[in-house]
Amino acid sequence: MSDLLERLRAGLPPEALITDPDVTASYAHDMASFCEAGTPAVVVLPRTVEQVQHVMRTATALRVPVVPQGARTGLSGAANASDGCIVLSLVKMDRILEISPVDRIAVVEPGVVNAVLSRAVNEHGLYYPPDPSSWETCTIGGNIGTASGGLCCVKYGVTAEYVLGLEVVLADGRLLTTGRRTAKGVAGYDLTRLFVGSEGSLGIVVKAVLALKPQPPQQLVLAAEFPSAATACDAVCRIMERGHTPSLLELMDRTTVRAVNAMASMGLPETTEALLLCAFDTPDPLVDLAAVGELCTAAGATEVVPADNPAESELLLQARRMSLTALETVKPATMIDDVCVPRSQLGAMLAGTAAIAEEYGLTIGVCAHAGDGNTHPVVCFDHQDPDESRRARESFDAIMALGLELGGTITGEHGVGVLKKEWLARELGETGVELQRSIKAAFDPLGLLNPGKLF
Template sequence: MSDLVDLLLEGLPPQAVATDPDVTAAYRQDMAGFCASGVPAVVVHPTTVEQVQHVMRTATRLRVPVVPQGARTGLSGAANAVDGCIVLSLTRMDRILDLDPVNRTATVEPGVVNAALSRAAGEYGLSYPPDPSSWETCTIGGNIGTGSGGLCCVKYGVTAEYVLGLEVVLADGRLLHTGRRTAKGVAGYDLTRLFVGAEGTLGVVVRAVLALRPAPAPQLALAAEFPSAGAACDAVCAVMASGHTPSLMELMDRTTVRAVNAMARMGLPETTEALLLVAFDTPDPAADLAAVAELCRTAGATEVVPAEDAAESELLLQARRLALPALERLGTNMIDDVAVPRSQLAALLDGVAAIAERQGLTIGVCAHAGDGNSHPVVVFDAADPAAAARARESFDAIMALGLELGGTITGEHGVGLLKKEWLARELGPVGVELQRGIRSVFDPLGILNPGKVV
């Protein structure tokens, strides 16, 4: 321990190195439940690329594991410490280095908060579309590590589609440059995409070149009440089949609506079985909403309420952003993240309801309905071992159902520790073998975020 700290201090200022157990304990885990976490030997807070390189060279020299961390808002245990590791916290590398309105790019450090980048881009009439629910606190480095999505994915896509190039410190301290700044580029293997979603197992992202888009017009949204989740999913399919491209299409089930009301007193309709939110940022959003409203009624909506202006629309979207925090207030949570083809969304939600009834548990569902990505949230009493066991069984049953329906075990939260075994089932033995082989090329000593992903 003393050798490790002494060597780290040769390239880091004293204020960047923390060994106090009370301090390091705060960096043991992210927001995922049911994931083990170890006790870090030291937490470091570099502020430069050179300092990150020094940390990795030291770790390689002493064969010490390194766990990269951002804001620790993740939901898969990917940022959880292992015993004796160096926690490499990148939150102090938080500069927007360049914002180029001509080439529509931003160059940022990994600790930049998603919302801060969005606001900075807005000053130039641009936007950074990926917007996870935790966008006010999560960092770009974490977004890249998990390949995160958000509410706008149905129209604007996920993080991977906006990462043009990276600077990455490898396990041995070398600095790798990937990708480009140009609008097009196909030179060599796409190493940039390889790091997106790698959860810190291949290298430490220290700089990213991100694509920006022109800022969209203010959104107008509607809320549609349905007597069943199936009817709401029928509406989702009808909207997409009709050729509409909403900027947002989100679904909350009855449990979630009631939880949001209890938390924020937002006056959402608690009698509904499913509440569908649809928004457009098109030149004539009112006309698009009118067409979607009719599709919702045809699918069985009992009431359709369009927002009158952008401010009212934002209130509806805020209700969706509060869904996960509201469900957390009901008890201990296991948050699933299963994506299926849109056409199978109703089957997934019906299956989740059946699992909840069979296990005698509350499972609230909120979903990015436009891209088939749902978040069933299993609520249980952690003090009851039998309830905890049923919660784990429910979680696993939901993932199995997602795979049966042609889906994937994670649409945006990543694998981490929570879904490592399920990733092996999705990939199959050949896929696992190849992924482990790739990992060994980048990290032959196995010191980067050990035990995560594969």
């Protein structure tokens, strides 16, 4: 420990090192439940690429594991510390280095908060679409590490589609540049995409070149109430089948609606079994909302209410954004699943989740990026009750198994981390896991970067 600290101090300013165990303990884990976390030896908060390189060279020389972190808003344990590790927190590397309206790119450091970047590019008439629900606190580096999504994915896609290039510090301290600043480029293997979603297991992202879009018109939202999740999912299928491209298409079940109302008095309709939010940012959104409203009514909606103005629309979106936080108030603990299925299987996924909740005697609320088929079943339970905790874990696994049975994936945007390691192996199969481990070994032969995650 003394040798480690001495070597780190040789290349870092005093304020970049945290050794107080009471403080380092607060960096030990992200927001996931049921995920093991170790005790870090030290927390380092670098401000420059050179400081990150120094940390990795020191770690390699002493064979000390390194756990990269952003804002620790993750939900899979990917940022959890391992015993004796260096926690490398990148939140101080938070500069927006460039915004180019001509090239439609932004160049940023990993600690830039998603919402800060979004507002900065808006001032140039540009738009950075990926917007996770935690966008006011999560960082771009974390978004890249987990390949995160958000509410707008149905129209604009996920983080991976906006990362053009990266600067990455490798395990041995070398600096690798991947990708490009250009609109097109196919030179060599796509290493940029390889790093997106790698959860800090292949290298430390220290700079990113991000694609931007022209800022669209302000969107308007329609809210539709349904007597069942099945009818709401039918409406989703009708909307997509007819060729509509909403800027978001979100679903909240009755449990979620009630939780949001209880937490924030939002005035959402508690009698509904499923609330569908659909938005358009087209030049004439009212025309699109009217067409979607007819489809919702045909699918069985009991009430269809378009927002009158952008302010009312934003209130509805705030209600959706706070869904996961609201469900956390239902019981002392939650496990948040992240199963994505083909849109055509969305109804089966919600019906199966309801059956699992009944089988295990638990409250499971569901909110979903319905337009993507990406569901977030939230298992609510009392972690101090051993039997209820056991049933919560078993129901969580049953939901993931259901997703795979329906042709889906165990994670659409939250990542694998510690929470879903066993299920990643089931989804990829033996050959898939073997090849992914080979890639990990090529970039990190000593296994120092975020050990114990993914595999």
